[in-house]
């Protein structure tokens with residue numbers, strides 16, 4: 001049973017290596033490898049097979065090298081490369097009978113596999129498994145015939161059993177695994193596609209709704225403006241309403257575009273303090289309306305890298321939410337801190353707060369508790385901008401007490417140096 005034992009050892013090694021690869025791919029959340037990666041993996045497996053082969057006499061080595069050759073040749077189309085690698089690897093173990101037998105058996109095989117590869121990929125999974133198993137069996141038979149000629153004095157019954165059962169079993173198990181991973185991959189791709197389509201559909205519906213409202217209002221006021229006898233005061237009032245409505249339509253489009261293309265177009269050095277001051281100026285009228293007092297504490301100046309317009313869009317959304325969470329007034333405090341590696345921005349409100357369920361859904365597209373007054377796009381955009389700026393967000397919230405948002409952005413080292421030397 002020596003050959004059987006050795007081939008089982010070979011098979012276990014193969015399965016262990018493939019299993020480790022599967023775990024690594026699963027951790028990377030990506031069940032695919034580059035062609036180069038796969039070729040290297042198969043060559044390593046080939047080497048393992050040859051290293052742990054059975055050699056009853058020094059001139060021959062029996063192992064499961066046929067498994068990586070068949071599977072690599074049929075599933076990846078790298079048969080010829082693997083056979084060349086096999087011949088080179090085998091030559092390191094001596095240029096005897098076994099070496100020449102390898103050339104005689106595997107060189108024609110590499111061409112057959114190369115020709116079969118395009119046809120093979122078009123077959124249904126079950127047929128693919130059957131084809132690999134059959135080719136494995138044929139190679140097993142040829143190997144045992146070669147063994148008879150080599151006069152190795154090995155037990156032929158053992159050899160027939162080992163080479164008819166183990167390679168086909170191994171090839172069957174591994175190609176089943178490959179088909180399984182391919183199926184998961186396909187399903188994952190389909191799911192992503194379906195989700196994308198759904199998101200586009202929902203987004204389209206929500207956005208056309210969100211844009212239509214302000215546009216209808218604006219066109220209504222434009223019609224009123226057509227009245228020749230309208231007082232100058234009324235005319236100005238209507239014009240400002242039209243402007244505001246158009247501005248809100250533009251914001252919806254801006255939010256959508258940012259979500260669709262979160263990467264930053266331009267990177268500039270942003271002075272966090274002055275950017276935040278600008279945003280507060282924009283939002284001051286809204287804060288006054290809700291009797292919200294804005295408290296700022298920008299004790300240290302910080303510089304970060306990012307797109308100014310996106311940064312403002314991000315914090316307008318955050319601060320607007322904070323103000324909206326305090327319809328009966330409250331305090332909104334905004335502070336920044338500055339360390340060697342991070343600029344931290346803290347936004348704290350004394351508003352309605354969120355439950356843990358609501359917190360979990362924060363940032364989900366279309367998640368809003370504001371009914372027709374909310375779009376549920378604001379926080380989604382905030383998250384995508386912060387991610388694009390290599391920043392992070394953490395949120396703490398308590399119902400009826402308020403919410404605290406903590407943002408961290410990487411500091412720019414060059415500016416850090418200048419500031420320190422400037423201050424010294």
Ligand code: ADP
Nearest residue numbers: 321322325368369370374375376377378379403
């Ligand atoms: P919208 O403001 O249009 O509802 P957002 O994406 O900006 O959409 O916010 C999603 C939801 O997150 C809000 O409806 C609200 O329930 C919750 N939320 C966000 N910020 C706060 C906050 N500071 N305090 C309480 N709830 C908040």
Ligand code: MG
Nearest residue numbers: 317321378379
């Ligand atoms: Mg909002």
